[in-house]
Amino acid sequence: MRPLLAFLLLLPLLSGAQFSEHIVAGDLKGGYQVVAADVNHDGKLDLIAVASGQTDLLWFENPTWQRHIIAGNLKGMINLAYWNNQIVLASDFSSDPRKSIGLVTLLVPVGDPRQPWHTREIDRLTVSHRLRWADIDGNGKKVLVNAALAGAKAEPPDYRDHVPLVLYRPPEWRRELISDANEGVQHGVFIVDWDGDGRDDILTASFSGIDLYQRQNGGRWKRTEIATGDPDPCPKCGSSDIAVGHLNNERFLAAIEPWHGNELAIYRHDVQGWHRNVIDTSLVAGHTLVAADLDGDKGDEIVAGFRGNGGNVLLYHAGSSGTWTKSVVDPHIPANACLVADLNGDRRPDIACIGGPLLKWYEGH
Numbered sequence: 001m002r003p004l005l006a007f008l009l010l011l012p013l014l015s016g017a018q019f020s021e022h023i024v025a026g027d028l029k030g031g032y033q034v035v036a037a038d039v040n041h042d043g044k045l046d047l048i049a050v051a052s053g054q055t056d057l058l059w060f061e062n063p064t065w066q067r068h069i070i071a072g073n074l075k076g077m078i079n080l081a082y083w084n085n086q087i088v089l090a091s092d093f094s095s096d097p098r099k100s101i102g103l104v105t106l107l108v109p110v111g112d113p114r115q116p117w118h119t120r121e122i123d124r125l126t127v128s129h130r131l132r133w134a135d136i137d138g139n140g141k142k143v144l145v146n147a148a149l150a151g152a153k154a155e156p157p158d159y160r161d162h163v164p165l166v167l168y169r170p171p172e173w174r175r176e177l178i179s180d181a182n183e184g185v186q187h188g189v190f191i192v193d194w195d196g197d198g199r200d201d202i203l204t205a206s207f208s209g210i211d212l213y214q215r216q217n218g219g220r221w222k223r224t225e226i227a228t229g230d231p232d233p234c235p236k237c238g239s240s241d242i243a244v245g246h247l248n249n250e251r252f253l254a255a256i257e258p259w260h261g262n263e264l265a266i267y268r269h270d271v272q273g274w275h276r277n278v279i280d281t282s283l284v285a286g287h288t289l290v291a292a293d294l295d296g297d298k299g300d301e302i303v304a305g306f307r308g309n310g311g312n313v314l315l316y317h318a319g320s321s322g323t324w325t326k327s328v329v330d331p332h333i334p335a336n337a338c339l340v341a342d343l344n345g346d347r348r349p350d351i352a353c354i355g356g357p358l359l360k361w362y363e364g365h
Contacts, residue, residue, distance in 0.1 A: 017294040018365040019363060019364055020363040021330065021361075021363075022360060023358065024359040026357055026358055027357055028054065028358065029051050029052075029054040029357070030051050030054070030356070031049060031051045031336060031356055031357065032050050032051060032052045032077070032355075033049070033050035033078075033079055034048070034337055034339055035047070035048040035081075035082050036341040039061070039113050040114070044062040044345065045341050045343050049354060050078065052078060055073055056070075056071070057069070057070040057071050057072075057074055068113070069116060070107060070113075070116070071107055071116060071119050072116070074089070076094065076100075077089060077091045077093070080131060083133040084142070086107065086108050087108075088106055088131055088144050088168075089104070089105045089107060090104055090128040090129060090130075090131055091103045093128065093129065095127070095150075095156070097149075097150050097152055097153070097154050100126055101124055101126075102124055102148065103124055104123040104125060104146065105120065106173070125164065125175065126150075126151075127149040127150050127152075128146055129147060129186070130147040131144060131147075132144075132147075132189055132202075134167075135199065135200045136199055136215050137199060137215075141169075143169050143170075144167060144168045145178075146166050146167070146175075147204060148163050148164050148165070148186060149163070149186060149187065150186065151163045154184075158234055158235050159185050160183070161184075162181065163182050163184070163186040164180045165182065165186070178221050179213060179221055179223055181211075182206040182208045183206070184206060184207025184208065184234055184235065184238065185235065185238075185259050186204055186206035187240045187241065188203075188205030188206075188239065188255075188256075190202075190204075190205075190242045190243060190244060192244050194212060194214065203242050203244070204242070205229070205238070205240055205256075206239065207238040207259070208228075208238055209226070209238045209239055210225075210226040210229060210239050210242055210255060211224065211225055211226060212226055227253075227255075227276060229257050229258065229265075229276075230258040235259060237258050238257070239255045239258070239265075240256045240258060240259045240287075241286070241287065241289040242254070243289045243302070245291030245300035245302065247300065252266055253267035253274070254302050254304075256283065256286035256288075256304065260285045260286065260287060261283065262281050262283045263278050263283065264279055264283060264304055265277065265279070266324070279323075279324045280304075280316070280324075283304065283308075284306050284307075285306050286305070286306045287307050287335065288305040288337045289304050289305075290302070290303040290304075291303075292340040292349055294349050294351075295317075299318055300318075301317050302316040303315055303329070303338050305333075305336070305337070306335060307334035307356075308334075310334060311333050311355055311356070312333075312335065313328070313330040313338060314327070314328060314329065315327045329362060330362070333353055333356070333358050334356045336354055337354050338351060338353040338354075339351070349364050
């Protein structure tokens with residue numbers, strides 16, 4: 001099937017950035033995650049698409065966006081992580097732990113990445129949900145972090161149980177527990193070198209709020225509470241998605257709150273700690289969050305997407321007074337996930353988003 005290459009209007013945004021919209025695919029079933037990676041090693045970033053309602057894992061080849069099947073006969077795909085010419089995929093997912101197998105699969109190309117990849121099961125962890133690579137030792141040898149959505153004994157709607165955060169070290173792929181201190185739903189995970197020591201740390205967003213995990217000497221993990229998130233009773237509590245940004249060399253946190261929530265909150269730090277400021281309450285089932293400098297002003301903007309009421313992709317730009325201005329990037333996509341990357345090689349950031357039947361990229365100008 002030939003890819004859809006629809007070119008729509010130029011979208012001027014209040015941040016100073018402009019984007020042209022392109023449709024990569026319009027026939028996905030339950031588009032859930034998009035990942036940018038140079039799959040065929042030609043120097044261009046391709047797009048890998050996870051669609052939970054179909055059985056084929058797809059990648060789209062830049063610049064024509066021709067689709068290729070990585071593997072088939074998969075069900076309930078929910079998340080993947082790409083690094084070092086390999087994919088790890090979480091599938092057989094259900095938000096009800098009693099119905100979720102939580103299959104974790106390694107996929108490796110056999111020669112031409114346009115041909116089907118070799119698959120190997122490495123684990124089954126109930127409600128495996130978010131996979132990320134992280135260099136926790138600072139030596140370039142990354143481990144795979146698996147943040148489950150909930151504990152194995154949890155039941156909706158309140159999901160009362162401790163939820164595991166684990167890692168795997170290739171090539172053994174043996175599961176190691178980082179922590180199960182978070183409770184309820186653990187929805188978001190963000191990898192960041194928090195303290196600048198050359199080693200990656202882990203931020204999680206859950207019913208417990210925003211928490212930081214740092215590996216200590218000897219392999220022990222330290223958990224630090226950053227914020228408690230939305231103060232309402234659970235399951236409308238805590239945080240759902242998390243991103244780290246910078247303004248004038250000052251770090252800030254952006255969070256969608258509560259779980260699948262309507263709020264976009266900004267956290268800024270002073271000597272008294274982290275302070276929460278809700279800048280928008282109009283999201284409908286908020287589900288994706290990215291912080292990046294989209295207009296070259298040395299300060300990060302926020303890209304947020306929600307999937308309710310037909311969906312939306314929004315852009316927030318920080319003003320000099322600490323206020324944020326909102327613009328609409330796309331009012332017609334139920335955005336489950338977005339990313340920022342240079343997809344056309346012009347050294348300007350572009351945006352890609354996925355949701356429902358759609359995979360789109362927005363070319364930055």
